[in-house]
Amino acid sequence: MTRTQWILATISMFSLVACSSKEDDASAPLRIPTYHEDVAPILAEHCLSCHDEGGIAPFSLVDYEDARRTAEAIRISTTSRSMPPFVLDNSGECNTYVEGRWLTDAQIRTIEAWARAGAPEGEPPKGTAPAPRALAELDRVDMTIDMKDTYTPDAAKFDDYRCFVLDPGLAEDVFITGFHVRPGAASMLHHLTLFSIDTKESEATAEALDAAEPGFGYSCIDDIHVPDARWLVGAGPGSGALRFPEGTGLRMRAGRKTILQIHYNQENGRHADRTRIDLMLARNVPKEATVQRIAATNLLLPPKQASVDQSAVEPVSIDLTLWGLWPHMHKLGTGMHVAATHDGEEKCLARVNNWDFHWQGFAHYTKPIDLSSGGSMRITCTYDTRGRDTTTTWGQGTNDEMCIAFFYLTAN
Template structure:
């Protein structure tokens, strides 16, 4: 903590009298900290949302001052997987405090969390997401589900038939969690073939009650990503001119992740979709993955890598965003590209947390060309394992993936 306190005073220095030496101005909640929490934390830390305590007032925040300072200094909060410092790109959806904001919170906590002048406090944040400009379809679970009270995190998959008679393209979506206190994230996948639909139906039939267990993955070969959402996110609009195809006559699988930290409540979540008959550039979700994992036990830092080459017949690919994915032993992830002989950083995850995942779009899309290569490197802490861990979809298996939202030109 001493190192943090040394740094945190620097952006808050003001001129002092006497010998002209600067003195540190102590930040206060109402003037300095409240605007930071309102902009970056309150969407989850409010009554009825996923966080276990609110951060809307001084009375809310002051008892948690030390914990807030620690979590922000360690960048475990606000939750965001990618490094958004600019060292490896920046992202539209980033929940990211700059160094000065972290320093301000640290100095406030170290000074005893002073309240300051309440007349200078910003207005209490309001939460009224704009939503979509139009809703062409709503994906509905079709039932009310009561999460499993015997597990800390319930991952449940539900088969849903959108009823499309013609292909359509998703260009934007808005998730409406039925119970924001416990819906940790959700993902919607397309089942594009009879085999995929049959595999999902078999899993559903094998378990009592609605849906089936699907920790980490929907457990269906070739399920294709359509929608991904995490707490605090509002309506998401895909880059102009792009969209993801929904095929007529095929079903989808909705993966729900329920966390019971705030209790267990019946849920019926929905997803509003904006659709187009066609788009200039059909987007796809492609992945780079290291599926040949063999992680030795009792290793504090073990890394494995995989490299792929973009086929030379492809003129170019544009990367618009990505979703990294590992399981619970993952610690770090990095994706790079070799573009015409020069290395480019595509994604850097410095502190992986399996429980906070999401899709992030680049503020500046990245273009690669045929013949370029991409490499993914994942790091793991296997100290808690006694046997070799391999690739798999189960709780005690591991993965190493980066899913990219991309368009390509041949």
């Protein structure tokens, strides 16, 4: 135990905490934090966007009674950093993110001391209660990609990956600068990806696949099966609106169709879904972005291992700016480390400490990262295979594994 850990343990033993905005401010009075003074503002800022009446979380945290009843679960989920859900390390040790959902260590200690003290209420505030931080919204909606029909997943498939060929009807090229996914059946939508089909031939391939199968769309669990498909939008649950970094955007081509790939998961029942994606567009952007991945595809994960690492290295052949990323693994993943090396110097690009398959999506760097050509990037994924009896390999099935970082980047 380090000295700091020992002090923290001692403090929480006596249910005291320095309730100062400045961490480790020795002059701050030590007192027991209360709901109204200390905890409610943290919940408003970091939890209520989902834990509200009718929010995506299974219970609400809007008033004292809610918080008191669930104090122990709140303590456990915040100290383990499983809540608020955000898989990337946003502590500042390896970058920070615009979309980062993250409590400071001091906030976690405050919640912990409050819960251990029996969740005291304190004095209700004189004015109004702290306002919850709203989920991000787009400035405007210029176009909506709409399934225009419903799809009900195949009852025989616990995980149903379905691809829909959709025509945005564009007369000229435009750039996506932000999006907001509006799921029809949110409890079933695990994640989705929208691709641009960049050639006529690929469009014909996609339409043939669609025509070959009964019902709306076609099954696409292992792959979308269409060449020249370019990533446009990706989202998991609870993401709200996502804006691309100022001055950047992803091109949609005039006259070309798109493929919407949706991963439906039937853990919470089977429903009819009609998902829409609102898009914010620009006629032009100073920097056209693309989404490129670095992946360790030759996965071979022996069973019964507490920790197995797999890596891949890719050269960086042009000068580029990394604006953000989406780390992706499946259910055995526990952590990921992405780094760049140039002239023998290593730069941390992203770190995932407690991976959660259910919380995925793009996050953009608070400060974009420039990489010069001549170096390389390395991705290392860590897995826990103790629950498996056989070797696990690469694949799209939820019980296969992956090791990918998708980057939103521009060439300089």
